[in-house]
Amino acid sequence: MRKDNKIELMAPAGNFDSLQAALDNGADSIYFGVEQLNMRARASVNFTMDDLVEIVERCKAKEVRSYLTLNTIIFDHDLKLIKLLIDNAKSAGITAVIAMDQSVIMYAKEVGMEVHISTQLNITNIETVKFYSHFADTMVMARELSLRQVKAIVDGIKKEDVRGPSGNLIEVEIFGHGALCMAVSGKCYLSLHAQNSSANRGACKQECRRAYEVKDLETGNILKIDNEYIMSPKDLSVINFLDELIDTGAMVLKIEGRGRAPEYVATVIKTYRKAIDSYYEGNYTQEKVGEWMDDLRTVYNRDFWGGYLYGKELGEWSDTSGSQATQKKTYIAKGRHYYPKPQIAEFLMEAHDMKVGDKLLITGPTTGAQEFELKSMMVNDAVAQEAKRGDLVTFPLDFKIRPSDSLYKIEKTEFAK
Amino acid sequence: MIVITFQRNKCIGCNYCVENAPNNWVMSSIDGKASLLESKEKKGFYTLKTYDDAIYIENKSAQDNCPAKLITVKKI
Numbered sequence: 001m002r003k004d005n006k007i008e009l010m011a012p013a014g015n016f017d018s019l020q021a022a023l024d025n026g027a028d029s030i031y032f033g034v035e036q037l038n039m040r041a042r043a044s045v046n047f048t049m050d051d052l053v054e055i056v057e058r059c060k061a062k063e064v065r066s067y068l069t070l071n072t073i074i075f076d077h078d079l080k081l082i083k084l085l086i087d088n089a090k091s092a093g094i095t096a097v098i099a100m101d102q103s104v105i106m107y108a109k110e111v112g113m114e115v116h117i118s119t120q121l122n123i124t125n126i127e128t129v130k131f132y133s134h135f136a137d138t139m140v141m142a143r144e145l146s147l148r149q150v151k152a153i154v155d156g157i158k159k160e161d162v163r164g165p166s167g168n169l170i171e172v173e174i175f176g177h178g179a180l181c182m183a184v185s186g187k188c189y190l191s192l193h194a195q196n197s198s199a200n201r202g203a204c205k206q207e208c209r210r211a212y213e214v215k216d217l218e219t220g221n222i223l224k225i226d227n228e229y230i231m232s233p234k235d236l237s238v239i240n241f242l243d244e245l246i247d248t249g250a251m252v253l254k255i256e257g258r259g260r261a262p263e264y265v266a267t268v269i270k271t272y273r274k275a276i277d278s279y280y281e282g283n284y285t286q287e288k289v290g291e292w293m294d295d296l297r298t299v300y301n302r303d304f305w306g307g308y309l310y311g312k313e314l315g316e317w318s319d320t321s322g323s324q325a326t327q328k329k330t331y332i333a334k335g336r337h338y339y340p341k342p343q344i345a346e347f348l349m350e351a352h353d354m355k356v357g358d359k360l361l362i363t364g365p366t367t368g369a370q371e372f373e374l375k376s377m378m379v380n381d382a383v384a385q386e387a388k389r390g391d392l393v394t395f396p397l398d399f400k401i402r403p404s405d406s407l408y409k410i411e412k413t414e415f416a417k
Numbered sequence: 418m419i420v421i422t423f424q425r426n427k428c429i430g431c432n433y434c435v436e437n438a439p440n441n442w443v444m445s446s447i448d449g450k451a452s453l454l455e456s457k458e459k460k461g462f463y464t465l466k467t468y469d470d471a472i473y474i475e476n477k478s479a480q481d482n483c484p485a486k487l488i489t490v491k492k493i
Contacts (some may be wrong), residue, residue: 036429075432195485197431197484202429205484
């Protein structure tokens, strides 16, 4: 199944823009949701059933595996849709489904669709791996396990020869980068209690990301705490101990973020691709880690920590409500035309301004996410240094753009050094 | 008159509307989304108009409890 013995880099795809960004930047596999039965039902614009064929086509062209997430809790009224989704995924050629509910696991097994066990099932020991090995070849471990515990499970799989339906040894998958949930394996009821909005049906409203105070109701005293964001963990990143993580024997590294923008997917996947390749080439160094960390900080993050993988450290909490990214994007123009022979892109300025030397980003469903520096441009057919709203702008570009593309200016934020 | 509108395509199938107003809502076993009974569809929006004022309170709570905020109930 696997071309080489490298750990598989799995990328999130919330829409075609992010899917393309993942494919262009070195993902080995991608995961995505369709319709409402996935953990990002509310947060991201999901694909529909009709998109399955195109997703598979784009993935196959790059020899990338595709996984469909069907990992919410399932009610009786969902059963028909689940079966239809699995049938369609199978006939479209999707590699596997990622499941939590036993009804999904059972039906997929029945029709011969490969199953991956979702982190929502909270696997924390070798016996549970054996239990699910009757159904699945790949299992995501609970995010609360330490590296030592993960290694013990992988060693146990080899020692006890635990194999899945395919006949191969069970592969262990770990969450490597992205948002961490304050609840154990995402089993959170905060949104449900506060806003009737069930996280376990993909409708998390991020209650944990807000600032809170702790008040003694008897006295009215407000407890002094040094951080108001008492439930918002920093984001997970394993880039600084990727060597130790790969040494556990885990075979899949999952990147979180189906709700994230395409440039997020592009940056994170590109960075982890470099890090993984460096490890196998024997030149993974702490100096490079520093550079990679800076790259990862350019896109959405709540600052980073190593999650629970080091076991001893307890939670580290974010101290801001939103992102601490060192860069931000501002929308400026809409794609108009690409002249392939002279390799010139034409955009119509719709907001703000841009000047030669600016760092720019183009995103779109076919283009993905591409960053570059503006070296020269023509504004309304004359060479110019600056363009304003309403201007028709052309500049040399070595890749094709489309009318569905958006042009953004990349600028530093207050978090930049 | 009571007017209920429902933007069905974004429904996540949580079942809350059925729990709150079982006389007007059912879960579709075809696509797992809620269906507003006796409603008319136009461009993805389903509308039910009725002179039965008795259904107002139940459906108002369906509106309040919809996590995806897809239901509006108006008395006109």
